[in-house]
Amino acid sequence: MSRTLHTFKGGVHPPEHKSESNSRPIHAAPVPRELVIPMRQHMGSPAKPVVGVGERVLKGQLIGEADGYISSAVHASSSGIVRAIGLAAVPHVSGLPDECITIETDGLDEWIDHAPLDYRAMEPSDLRMRLRDMGLAGLGGAVFPSAVKLDPGARHHCPTLIINGGECEPWITCDDVLMRHHAGDILQGVAVMRHLLGSTEILIGIEDNKPEAIAAMQAAATMMDFAVEVVTLPTIYPAGGAKQMIEMLTGKQVPSGKLSTDIGIQVFNVGTAHALARAVHHGEPLISRLVTVTGHVLRPQNFDVLIGTPMQVLIDLAGDRDGSTGVLMGGPMMGMPMPHTIPHGLQPVADRSPLVGDLGVPVVKATNCILVQSKELFPPLPKALPCIRCIRCADACPAELQPQELFRFAKAGDFGRAQEYHLFDCIECGCCSYVCPSHIPLVDFYRYAKSEIWTREKEKRAADLARERHEFRQFRLEREKKEKAEKLAAKAQAKRAELAATPADERAAPTDADAKKALIAAALARAQAKKAEAAPKNIEHLAPDTQREINEIEARRAKIREMARQPLEPEEKT
Amino acid sequence: MLTAILVMVALAVVIGLVLGWSAIRFKVEGNPLAEKIDAILPQTQCGQCGFPGCRPYAEAIAKGEADINQCPPGGEDGVKKLAELLGVEPKPLDETHGTPKPKSVAVIDEQTCIGCTLCIQACPVDAIVGAAKQMHTIVADECTGCELCLPPCPVDCITMVPVAEDLPHWKWKHPVIMLKEVP
């Protein structure tokens, strides 16, 4: 390779554990009896359900539409009947449920009508909207809606397009096997990206621990009608981080708080490129993805999985073993522990008895790996000791932060200082925790600080809104009072003027007070007449329980009138 | 002797002019301290502090007429921030003004509501919509949980419902690292 590679600062070399799962061919996982499809699988607003309970849906049918620009649609992964729309367990570290559509599959796997897109003939904005409605989102982990990333923005083109085949997380091999077996499809997707972004330089970065994938991609690259450079990168975690890959390939750093497109670079995961090719050339929305099932299972391997398949189904396929201590979605560095729950509704997975520890949460677009833990593979972490400021974390940090200072601030709740020390440039890669000799869960502290800062910002906005509304109310009350006073004054003025206009002798008889009394009497008479008129005409010939209800309400009204009549003494005193 | 007096007088005049000029030049509208205090207060507008709203309480604190520990919705955290701003020692919340409660919103039982509008008049942030003899409802996003609508309701149809934690509002907890032995 002629390209000179750059390096990023920091990084670590955890044991790779790739060979367990990358040698077996890709297996298509069967259609499960039940699919649980969350509406929030991507960054941005969750999708809005557009089907009803009991409705039959076909494979690839839109069941949740994108809500807004930064959003993505959700589709039925197989044909069947919608059994429930509502809260169900989702793969989230909190264990909290979220809105999902549950489909009982009918085993027919019947496709909805679909056709390839002639993407070259389409308006770019139309194409992007189509891709959004086909549910395309980044499959590397962040699940950012791809349509948004495919918008080159005001610059109208993005000169450099980087395809991320780094896959630096230990254990995970789904991108590796995808590149080995579907290199051509990936590059077809890259062609669409290139078309939309107007890129002139296309780089595919792959770590050197995946020689088969590199060879396959290089072979496929020669078949394309545009130049693609497959670049071999040294194996170092987190070389697959977007910012780190950009720096290694181009030597440029994405400015803090900006997007890579601001320096003319866009990065996509290989899985996203593959999904894009399926969408454009086959008209298939994003309803399946490759998932590595590895760790403490009998046959670690990669499956082609329908979105919404319960994770336990895959663990069973790969051979469940006794002694599992937990399941991670993702790798050991950035993965999230999955809550152990029985799937919502219906009979759980297959015909097995629902054991405690069954993993009912579904595979979502972000699920690149299901890593089953055991005591041997993942021994319990040793207890944390105090920070000794050895700054191994700072040496390992690929974002060039000072983790020990951020830890200090986050622990003390000094979030302002944490932000000044660029807390939000932390990519939560886990390098700092990995090298910490005191075994402090540093990343946890940063996640805590970030979420605390976001909550406080939200609270601040709510307080600002409340203040604004309160001030407006004060202003409104003031204004109403003033208007009322003015109106009364004007009325009195008019009345007096009227009286003044009448002859003097007539005026002599009724005094001012008399006139007022007469006015009040007249008003009372009017009000009574109005009341009689307004009496509802539907209260005759009522059913007994309706009558009872009316009586109850009348009783309450009477009580209120009673209360209203009583002067508000205690309040007046204060 | 005379020179000294002249010098002192001249100095006084010059300094006086500078002071006078800066008083005009750097005049600050409003009360910046009350402004800063108001920014810390939670804007619940609940009046538990004994003042009709957060702003009057802020002004009272600024004038030294009220203590900093009278705001239960702000909690100990709020007291701490006020103490930091004013450079005084933080103190525990004054129990006579109430105790902090989990964030709640008011919910109107629409079956029982008689449409009397009393709660609408009580709401400090206009978060209740409805009209006379129409059923009322609360805009949950704008409700501050001040509970001011509870007492006026003649039929007790308003309840405070704590805000349940859901996925969008979930946050990471402070990590627990046990160094000390818990007795």
Place this chain on the structure above:
Amino acid sequence: MPSPFILDRSSVTQVMAWVLAALLPGIAAYVWLFGPGILVTLALATVTALAGEAAMLKARGYPAKPFLLDLSAIVTAWLLALSLPALAPWWLIVTGTLFAIIVAKHLYGGLGQNIFNPAMVGYAVLIVSFPLQMTQWPGPLSLTDAPLTLAQSASVIFGGDLPKAVLDAVTMATPLDALRTGLLQQYTVDEIMTRPIFGHYGGVGFEWLAGAFLFGGLVLWALRIISWHVPLAFLAGIWLAAGFLHFFDAGRFGAPWFHLFAPSVMLGAFFIATDPVSGATTPRGKLIFGFGAGLLTIIIRTWGGYPDGVAFAILLMNLAVPLIDQYTQPRVYGTDTRRSKAPPA
């Protein structure tokens, strides 16, 4: 417990164990050149430190096992013991060690919380309080007629019932002391350097001891337990400051090589100033910290009231660490400049 779920094999214990291991060449050289008395001092300091640590952990409600096994107390004990004269009386060792562990370490919050290097605090307390006893350095074996055995050293340390004449025969002024008193007596450096205690660069024996510490330090650097910044800057500070003075008046100021090869400098540069807890953390901060400590060492040696200044220099720089760190924050990924200015306090 969220990610990451795997850890590197490193631990505090491992770090501290390497530091102790790296001190072994120095200790071996010490025994070889100055007799086995240092072993008694080391053992006494170790036992005292562990006892003090255990007592303080218990008093503060912390579990004893993980903190005793982290070996940090032993590191403190050894660093202090190696700074003390090898024939210092037992109560001096115990007092210094206990002060280091109890006051300088645990009263500041224990492991990781102390702003001052505990060993240097212990040393400073002793030299301020007991300057006389702090001069009981055994002379190099090559210069003494009847070196003390281990048992004799122990009896000096514990009872001191050795005849004063015998003790006087084995103790000797250190080269730094000799230089200092010589200069006070209006001798020139060249005249002083002709005395038998002075060797090629430093003192006889002392220069080899310094070399052994240097070797241990380089091992630590090769293992990446310490970074090169602090030692290099420290040595550079000493060399430049001493060289500057020596260049202007070689008669009144010692040669830079002489200053570098005093054992306390090598021990300080590689083992004490590199203490992560009380030292600077940023790369530029480490350079400033090390250089400042070197500079102050020479200043104190030249004009101060004590023959050696390493301990005070490091303590003074410890004091400046928060300031140094705050103003030397390194550039963060994706930002154009270094953190331009410190945030308002």
